[in-house]
Structure formats: structure tokens, C-alpha cells
Amino acid sequence: MDHFLYRDGALFAEDVPVAEIAAAVGTPFYVYSTATLLRHFRLFDEALQGTDHLVCYAMKAASNQAILKTLAEAGAGMDVVSEGEYRRARAAGVPGDKIVFSGVGKTADEIRTALTGGIRQFNVESEPEMEVINAVALDLGLRAPITVRVNPDVDAKTHAKIATGKSENKFGIPIARAREVYAHAASLPGLEVIGIDVHIGSQLTELEPFRLAYQKVAELTETLRADGHDIRRLDLGGGLGIPYTRSNEAPPLPVEYGQLIKDTLGHLGCEIEIEPGRLIAGNAGLMVSKVIYVKNGEGRDFLILDGAMNDLIRPAMYDAHHDIIPVIEATPGVEPQPYDIVGPVCESGDTFAKQRLMPPLGAGDLVAFRSAGAYGAVMSSEYNSRPLIPEVLVHGDQFAVIRARPTFDEMINRDTIPEWLA
Ligand SMILES: *Cc1c(COP(=O)(O)O)cnc(C)c1O
Numbered sequence: 001m002d003h004f005l006y007r008d009g010a011l012f013a014e015d016v017p018v019a020e021i022a023a024a025v026g027t028p029f030y031v032y033s034t035a036t037l038l039r040h041f042r043l044f045d046e047a048l049q050g051t052d053h054l055v056c057y058a059m060k061a062a063s064n065q066a067i068l069k070t071l072a073e074a075g076a077g078m079d080v081v082s083e084g085e086y087r088r089a090r091a092a093g094v095p096g097d098k099i100v101f102s103g104v105g106k107t108a109d110e111i112r113t114a115l116t117g118g119i120r121q122f123n124v125e126s127e128p129e130m131e132v133i134n135a136v137a138l139d140l141g142l143r144a145p146i147t148v149r150v151n152p153d154v155d156a157k158t159h160a161k162i163a164t165g166k167s168e169n170k171f172g173i174p175i176a177r178a179r180e181v182y183a184h185a186a187s188l189p190g191l192e193v194i195g196i197d198v199h200i201g202s203q204l205t206e207l208e209p210f211r212l213a214y215q216k217v218a219e220l221t222e223t224l225r226a227d228g229h230d231i232r233r234l235d236l237g238g239g240l241g242i243p244y245t246r247s248n249e250a251p252p253l254p255v256e257y258g259q260l261i262k263d264t265l266g267h268l269g270c271e272i273e274i275e276p277g278r279l280i281a282g283n284a285g286l287m288v289s290k291v292i293y294v295k296n297g298e299g300r301d302f303l304i305l306d307g308a309m310n311d312l313i314r315p316a317m318y319d320a321h322h323d324i325i326p327v328i329e330a331t332p333g334v335e336p337q338p339y340d341i342v343g344p345v346c347e348s349g350d351t352f353a354k355q356r357l358m359p360p361l362g363a364g365d366l367v368a369f370r371s372a373g374a375y376g377a378v379m380s381s382e383y384n385s386r387p388l389i390p391e392v393l394v395h396g397d398q399f400a401v402i403r404a405r406p407t408f409d410e411m412i413n414r415d416t417i418p419e420w421l422a
Pocket of ligand 1: 103199
């Protein structure tokens with residue numbers, strides 16, 4: 001459920017007409033709904049009621065500070081994967097002890113920044129990384145709290161680019177080697193081993209892969225405890241999928257996911273951490289774009305939009321489907337027609353949808369890409385020298401630009417000309 005609904009034929013973001021935002025900020029732009037963000041966060045939080053837990057929003061999904069602050073004020077922690085994300089979370093007011101540091105290749109500088117500024121834990125991805133965290137911690141006279149990310153060799157049954165829990169993926173350490181690696185960790189005086197971490201992939205639409213992974217984590221917890229490790233926190237990653245189409249997909253609900261966690265791990269008495277990203281932000285955001293031209297090709301009509309693959313890369317990168325809806329609803333009874341919906345970038349990959357049934361549209365009409373809140377704005381670029389598009393946050397009947405569109409001069413003047421060319 002989200003808060004982007006039609007009222008009298010016009011699409012609203014909560015209580016604000018989307019067309020009004022378009023008139024104020026220009027197109028294309030991203031718009032997020034505060035109520036939807038909070039609703040999704042609370043679904044997870046409530047799903048883990050009765051268990052000691054922290055929901056750490058995986059901020060790589062959508063990392064604008066206004067979004068972080070909205071979630072943090074509701075009680076969310078953050079899962080970060082880079083120093084930039086760590087600093088951004090801190091800038092948004094998130095305390096260090098609610099920030100978890102994930103990511104495959106943390107550098108010594110990143111580790112130092114997080115240890116100095118305060119960190120809930122590092123999710124360690126390899127033994128070399130473990131050694132570096134140990135060294136930096138000793139240098140600072142600190143002990144770094146860590147979990148080790150184990151790779152349970154489970155097929156997440158998702159798109160190959162976002163599956164992370166199979167043995168051929170670059171993530172974590174093989175679960176079969178866990179005892180050895182934990183023994184190594186326990187021997188390093190700069191580390192404090194506190195738990196286990198697992199994250200098997202993104203956009204999972206079934207619970208079964210989670211069940212298999214969490215059962216392995218439960219077994220491992222008992223084994224490691226028997227080896228003398230004080231395993232008291234389990235970080236279970238993110239990955240629960242969202243419906244990208246209204247009709248045929250129905251991924252499991254957070255409450256079912258929470259129940260699965262309780263069923264598989266509840267008996268261990270550990271503190272539970274989860275790191276959802278997509279499910280919190282995905283359906284809380286739209287990308288709104290304008291039709292520039294309707295081009296009648298041979299046997300097909302193209303809707304050429306002012307938004308492009310640099311603004312929303314998911315269709316080009318993951319063959320992702322986004323529902324695309326008119327901002328002004330079609331008059332009832334009007335026959336929909338198929339369009340290829342494309343952006344203006346000079347690549348055939350700049351195609352959002354092929355032969356998509358839409359009401360007849362003309363130049364100047366607005367369309368909204370649904371489910372664009374996660375892995376949308378954060379993955380945008382200025383390819384083709386198209387300035388980054390703005391982000392807007394709606395709260396009831398108010399809206400605010402939370403990242404402004406750079407002017408052409410701002411974009412161009414980021415380049416510097418070396419002296420020998422001046
Ligand atoms: C990407 C990622 C997440 C979030 O995944 P979603 O599918 O957005 O929920 C959580 N944890 C880690 C370690 C990740 O890399």
C-alpha cells in the first residue's frame with residue numbers, strides 16, 4: 001500500500017497533486033511520500049515486536065538526508081556500505097551506535113572514520129578485512145564490535161545481479177569455514193565478536209530462501225556458542241521484495257517475514273537486526289516525467305519522455321518493470337494503445353517499456369513511474385550531461401525539494417581546466 005492515489009482523476013502524492021509539484025519544480029523529478037516510508041518501516045518494526053530488535057534501513061536504496069531523518073526519528077537504525085553513507089547518516093542526525101557498517105571492501109580510512117565517530121558494528125566480509133579492522137582499532141586503542149557475514153550458499157531466486165548468497169558470489173565467507181574464521185577473529189585483540197551476519201540478495205519474492213539461510217544461521221549460532229563465542233546479535237540482512245506490478249506478484253508480507261524470523265531464530269535469545277532497503281523506499285517514491293514527443297514509427301508508436309536511463313537505470317540494468325501511469329487519469333471508456341516508452345539518451349537501452357498499454361498521450365502530458373523510490377535517484381547519473389533530477393518529499397499537504405536540480409552552470413563548472421589548457 002502506498003499514498004499515491006487518484007482523486008477525481010488526478011494523481012496525488014498524499015494530499016498534494018503531482019501536477020502541482022511538476023509545475024513548481026519542473027520535470028523529471030522524484031517524489032517520496034513520508035507516510036509510505038513510515039508505514040513500511042513500521043511494518044517491519046511491528047513484525048519483530050516481542051523480540052529485542054533494530055530495523056536498520058539499508059540507505060543505499062534511497063539516501064537523501066530528509067528520508068534518513070524521517071526514518072531515524074521513527075526509530076530506525078541505518079545500514080551503510082561506504083564512508084559517504086556513514087557521513088550522510090551522521091549528518092542526518094543518526095547516532096553512531098545505530099549505524100551498521102556493511103560492504104565488501106571497507107578501506108582502512110573508512111574503518112577509522114566509523115570507529116572514531118561511533119559504530120554499532122562492522123559486518124566483516126573477509127579475513128583480510130578483519131585484520132585491517134583489528135589493526136585500526138588497536139591503533140585507536142579501541143575494540144571494534146564485529147559480526148562476520150557468512151555466505152550460506154542459498155539460491156535467492158532473484159535477478160543474477162542482485163543475488164548475493166550463493167557460493168560463487170563475492171559476498172561473505174563460506175559458511176563451512178565459519179568456525180575457523182571466528183576462531184581467527186577471537187584471537188585478534190582489537191575485535192569484539194558479537195554475532196553473525198547474513199544477506200542473501202535483493203527483491204526476494206519467496207520466504208523459502210530466507211528460511212534455508214536462517215536455519216543455517218541458527219545451527220551456526222549453536223556451533224559457535226559451543227566453541228565459546230558470545231553470539232548475541234544476528235543481522236539478517238535485507239532483501240524482501242516488493243510488488244512492481246499491481247497484478248500478478250504478491251511477495252511475502254513483513255509480518256510473515258517477521259514470523260519466519262521468530263520461528264527459525266527466536267529460541268536463541270539473540271538481538272535481531274534486519275536491513276530492509278527496497279521494501280521501505282521502493283513503493284514510497286515515484287519518478288515523474290513529461291512526454292516530449294509522440295513519434296509514430298513503423299508499426300509502433302514511441303512515447304519520448306524527458307526522463308531517461310540516467311535518471312532511472314533499473315529497466316536498462318536489471319530489465320526491471322515499472323508500472324507507468326498517467327498523472328491525469330484516462331477518461332473512462334477510452335481505448336488504451338501500445339507504446340514503446342523511451343528516453344532521449346542515445347542508447348537503445350534507454351527504453352523503459354515496450355508495447356506498454358497506455359491511454360492515448362500527447363506532448364506535455366505527465367506520467368509517473370511507480371515503485372521508483374529505491375535504487376532510483378541513488379543510481380542516477382549525469383550521462384549525456386543531463387543534470388541530476390531533483391528529489392521532493394511530501395508530508396500531508398506540504399512538499400519540499402530535498403535535493404535541488406543543479407543548474408547547467410553548476411554541472412559544467414564542476415570540471416576544472418588544467419593550467420596547460422587555460
Ligand atoms: C543491499 C543490501 C541490503 C538491502 O537490500 P534490499 O533488497 O534493498 O532490502 C541490506 N543489506 C546489505 C548488506 C545489502 O547489501
